[in-house]
């Protein structure tokens with residue numbers, strides 16, 4: 001049973017309980033609630049703006065379709081933060097804590113795996129565009145991508161729904177762990193879902209690594225080609241105009257932006273998936289674990305879960321850096337010049353993954 005001894009205000013009759021294995025500590029009760037509150041405010045602002053902008057951008061490329069799905073997932077994730085804040089800081093009523101275990105946490109995980117799956121698809125799309133820059137899209141392909149998006153949401157909702165339905169036990173005390181609300185079947189399903197989600201994550205990580213290895217090779221080849229051209233016959237002319245190093249510079253800028261997806265994926269999701277395995281086992285096979293070890297796994301899971309939550313505020317960076325139509329709409333809205341921040345984002349279609357087939361310029365072009 002979980003007890004609250006860290007905060008006498010909320011401790012009630014529990015204050016005399018043995019607290020060695022209590023989940024309550026400054027990190028869970030104060031630090032994370034403050035961090036999640038901050039994340040909620042930033043996430044609402046950035047994702048609210050992203051929704052507003054994407055409503056004005058037609059779904060004309062696979063990349064835009066995938067980004068729109070990620071925005072929706074991020075908005076859902078952001079909405080779950082206040083519930084987590086209230087629950088973790090012990091300010092929530094029992095009813096609200098039950099709601100967190102049954103609904104809002106499940107929505108959090110649902111949105112996280114939606115993002116992971118679409119990150120995988122984005123990498124495949126990026127790879128396809130880099131290796132085969134002139135292969136465009138058409139309305140049939142776009143329709144297929146929309147159907148695929150619908151299928152992904154349906155699959156994950158069906159997978160997660162039993163976690164809501166089978167979290168049906170009545171808590172026996174004011175402070176409880178989510179796993180204590182689960183029926184026998186609910187615990188088993190919780191374990192299965194976590195295994196499936198591990199497969200989803202590691203499968204997508206592999207996809208991302210393979211795709212970015214191929215992209216790196218292609219970028220390197222195209223960089224070598226550009227370099228040999230720029231040091232060729234026209235070098236003296238180019239040098240006199242001071243443009244010899246330009247392709248090199250542009251290429252370097254593009255590389256950094258392209259790898260943003262990879263960086264966000266690694267920072268946000270890899271640590272959590274290492275921590276989640278032992279934590280799930282400690283939840284479902286509790287008897288074989290010492291309570292201090294369980295507590296350690298819980299804290300590890302909570303800390304890495306925060307990194308995963310950061311995803312909801314880092315994704316808007318991807319929209320900004322990799323989608324030119326997003327930047328253009330944003331700058332128009334803010335009455336800024338179109339070229340604002342071009343030193344950061346690179347110029348032209350080189351750094352644009354949102355472009356339609358005709359504008360499909362990539363590294364190798």
Ligand SMILES: Nc1ncnc2c1ncn2[C@@H]1O[C@H](COP(=O)(O)OP(=O)(O)O)[C@@H](O)[C@H]1O
Nearest residue numbers: 101105106109160163177178179190193194197
């Ligand atoms: N990968 C997942 N997909 C969907 N729901 C999940 C996933 N992992 C956990 N859940 C659900 O989210 C709720 C909170 O789970 P968890 O974070 O493991 O518990 P706790 O908050 O006690 O550490 C539970 O109902 C659980 O079944």
